[in-house]
Amino acid sequence: MRVLFLTDSLSDLDGVGRYAVRLIGALEDAGVEVEVLLGRKHRPNSGDVRESWDVSICLPPDHYYYMTPLRFWANTLLYLPRVVAAARRADMVHCVKDFPHSWLGAVAAKLAGKPCVATAHGTYSTEPLRSSRHKGRALWAAERYARWISVSGFTKRGLIDALEGRGPSAEEIAVVSNGVNAAHYEGAREIGERPWHGKRFTLAIGEIKERKGHHLSLPAWLKLSERHPELEHFIVGRPAGDDYEAMLRGMVRDAGAEDRVHFLGNVEEDEKVDLLQRAEAFIHTPVTAADGGFEGFGIVYLEAAACGTPSVGTLHSGAEDAVEPGVTGVLVEPDVDSVTAGIEEVFGGEGPGRFAQSAREYAGGCSWERNAEDVLAMYQEALR
Numbered sequence: 001m002r003v004l005f006l007t008d009s010l011s012d013l014d015g016v017g018r019y020a021v022r023l024i025g026a027l028e029d030a031g032v033e034v035e036v037l038l039g040r041k042h043r044p045n046s047g048d049v050r051e052s053w054d055v056s057i058c059l060p061p062d063h064y065y066y067m068t069p070l071r072f073w074a075n076t077l078l079y080l081p082r083v084v085a086a087a088r089r090a091d092m093v094h095c096v097k098d099f100p101h102s103w104l105g106a107v108a109a110k111l112a113g114k115p116c117v118a119t120a121h122g123t124y125s126t127e128p129l130r131s132s133r134h135k136g137r138a139l140w141a142a143e144r145y146a147r148w149i150s151v152s153g154f155t156k157r158g159l160i161d162a163l164e165g166r167g168p169s170a171e172e173i174a175v176v177s178n179g180v181n182a183a184h185y186e187g188a189r190e191i192g193e194r195p196w197h198g199k200r201f202t203l204a205i206g207e208i209k210e211r212k213g214h215h216l217s218l219p220a221w222l223k224l225s226e227r228h229p230e231l232e233h234f235i236v237g238r239p240a241g242d243d244y245e246a247m248l249r250g251m252v253r254d255a256g257a258e259d260r261v262h263f264l265g266n267v268e269e270d271e272k273v274d275l276l277q278r279a280e281a282f283i284h285t286p287v288t289a290a291d292g293g294f295e296g297f298g299i300v301y302l303e304a305a306a307c308g309t310p311s312v313g314t315l316h317s318g319a320e321d322a323v324e325p326g327v328t329g330v331l332v333e334p335d336v337d338s339v340t341a342g343i344e345e346v347f348g349g350e351g352p353g354r355f356a357q358s359a360r361e362y363a364g365g366c367s368w369e370r371n372a373e374d375v376l377a378m379y380q381e382a383l384r
Contacts, residue, residue, distance in 0.1 A: 009038030098124035122296025308356035
């Protein structure tokens with residue numbers, strides 16, 4: 001079986017990229033022949049992208065959704081013939097990237113006479129269904145996916161609400177939770193001395209924007225730090241340089257904690273693993289943002305579990321599917337007091353070590369091989 005994958009990223013720096021690389025690799029191991037169409041202006045590719053994959057830059061960039069109508073249609077007309085040609089070489093089209101790349105894939109698949117499967121990661125699967133500009137296209141695509149994969153029950157509920165009774169039914173949207181290659185997170189990384197070495201610290205990973213919930217995790221940490229003066233906090237994620245980031249930095253400055261809270265920006269993969277392995281806790285507290293954005297799953301929770309590091313996640317987000325309470329960490333309400341209590345819980349009793357074994361075992365059961373088996377079964381159903 002030859003599958004054409006559409007994604008704007010094959011990078012370790014974002015969730016869609018990590019999903020694409022790991023799933024495609026597991027599907028190839030299961031016998032799938034791979035062709036990938038990648039978006040322009042994509043982030044640096046992961047070192048796990050294989051030479052055996054037929055990869056070409058043949059899609060609009062990730063800001064396709066936000067283009068003016070003229071640029072949107074110019075990009076559509078420029079790339080659609082190439083996507084159709086690639087779809088004709090395949091047995092199946094799988095849109096890894098959300099709308100509008102998934103819409104472009106659905107159009108190409110229809111013109112090529114091939115079935116189309118799409119993955120719904122979160123915000124950009126539900127938001128277009130509520131957009132006055134994009135709703136018609138998003139609904140048209142949803143009605144034509146042979147299978148629609150949701151990465152979490154939370155994302156599926158968001159899709160059903162946004163569809164308002166139109167398009168696929170709840171039974172036609174399958175939840176296939178993300179996976180993790182647990183073995184990748186074993187063993188020390190040879191990266192030389194880093195600022196976090198030799199320190200007790202907590203860790204947050206996520207772009208500096210509202211839906212990642214840094215405005216909950218940071219003040220919660222600041223409250224906790226009053227009782228733990230030796231504790232530091234490292235934040236990994238692309239800086240925004242906007243009012244939201246300025247607010248976070250102002251919190252740190254006002255608390256006099258500038259020497260204990262560190263904004264690292266993006267880091268290399270081995271640095272990320274080293275941070276996860278050494279952290280006392282991973283604190284990621286996503287929320288539904290004012291613009292409707294939300295966290296659809298959160299692969300990094302599974303990465304933390306694979307490192308034996310407990311997570312603090314928030315309810316009413318994709319963390320509900322990624323964190324197993326009492327096994328890999330805790331889930332709390334999305335407010336500062338609840339997050340503070342959650343951090344104290346993973347520090348309490350026997351401390352973070354009490355989660356280490358159960359978290360690693362849980363991560364070991366969330367393999368990409370299992371994910372690929374479920375996705376491959378959907379391909380076969382769609383082809384039949």
